[in-house]
Amino acid sequence: MEIVVSGIRPTGKLHLGNYFGALSNFRKMQEEYQCFFFIADYHSLTTHPTPVDLHGTVKQVLVEFLAAGIDPGKATIYIQSDLPETAELYLLLNMNAYLGELERVTTFKEKARKQPENINAGLLTYPCLMAADIIIHRALKVPVGKDQEQHLEMTRTFARRFNRMYQVDFFPEPQAFNFGDELIKIPGLDGSGKMGKSEGEGNAIYLSDSPEVIRKKVLRAVTDAGPERENQPKPEPIRNLFTLLSAVSSPETITFFEEQYNSCRIRYGDLKKQLAEDIIRYTDPIRDRIHELSADDAFLRKVAWMGRDKARTSAGQTIREVREIIGFREF
Numbered sequence: 001m002e003i004v005v006s007g008i009r010p011t012g013k014l015h016l017g018n019y020f021g022a023l024s025n026f027r028k029m030q031e032e033y034q035c036f037f038f039i040a041d042y043h044s045l046t047t048h049p050t051p052v053d054l055h056g057t058v059k060q061v062l063v064e065f066l067a068a069g070i071d072p073g074k075a076t077i078y079i080q081s082d083l084p085e086t087a088e089l090y091l092l093l094n095m096n097a098y099l100g101e102l103e104r105v106t107t108f109k110e111k112a113r114k115q116p117e118n119i120n121a122g123l124l125t126y127p128c129l130m131a132a133d134i135i136i137h138r139a140l141k142v143p144v145g146k147d148q149e150q151h152l153e154m155t156r157t158f159a160r161r162f163n164r165m166y167q168v169d170f171f172p173e174p175q176a177f178n179f180g181d182e183l184i185k186i187p188g189l190d191g192s193g194k195m196g197k198s199e200g201e202g203n204a205i206y207l208s209d210s211p212e213v214i215r216k217k218v219l220r221a222v223t224d225a226g227p228e229r230e231n232q233p234k235p236e237p238i239r240n241l242f243t244l245l246s247a248v249s250s251p252e253t254i255t256f257f258e259e260q261y262n263s264c265r266i267r268y269g270d271l272k273k274q275l276a277e278d279i280i281r282y283t284d285p286i287r288d289r290i291h292e293l294s295a296d297d298a299f300l301r302k303v304a305w306m307g308r309d310k311a312r313t314s315a316g317q318t319i320r321e322v323r324e325i326i327g328f329r330e331f
């Protein structure tokens, strides 16, 4: 079975955009492939070198992962720092990665601009660690968004370079993969762009938000003065609300508000009230799971240990062969 790897940095709560985007991909992929999904806690140190509560953040993402339907019985779920093999492969890849190519990576240049006081080597070699994450399991497919394409290109470069330097055909070249066409791209509530893209409080609805918070955020979503002509195309903020509706509401509700809009009778207040209630209903079971799981450390430990064991079996095999190929041998 084809191997899939993907990671998510534990830098914040997961939101509805993640749920319908990346996590929806993961849910589908776990049915069809041998999946390794991990929490990239090493990577988070490139931007948060002294996290206030690393363990707490990792726990939160693990809980929300599970609550969102990633199934430890189907996919291998693990914590990146539980796999010393990844760190070793990262070290080895660093020896064959060049300053020039690393400095040209867009995300590096962006981060360097954003945190000029902390342009650390981990930031520079981020693509080496990400490549190690992926090729440690000799994965073929990597579900990631557009912003990670360049990292994946680097992964292929490193894999190819390793094969060429040691004259082996060992690492396959992984490809980006997602069920993108079938996914709803969830917009934010502030009128433009994807959910989570802007930092503004109120732009994103988190999976852990309470019903009251959801109501408040949705009621404050950006709208306009209303349509002036019948069947007028929708400007972005209004289109966004309809996109959210299409994700969580019944076909009847969607048709109702479409007709109201097209006949210029729409009251955005009513639309928002309905949308808020439908989001709450949709996310109710997820919220329940989050509460249950947060209180069940024994279960979380079991998931993390089981994931670590399965991931280490796979990674251990790779690293043994890599050491052999490079020429590290026992006397």
Ligand code: TRP
Residues within 6 Å of the ligand: 005, 006, 007, 008, 009, 040, 043, 129, 130, 133, 134, 142, 143, 144, 148, 151
């Ligand atoms: N860089 C990815 C992101 O920021 C997270 C990540 C780390 C990852 N290692 C990975 C994704 C390996 C896919 C595969 O979203």
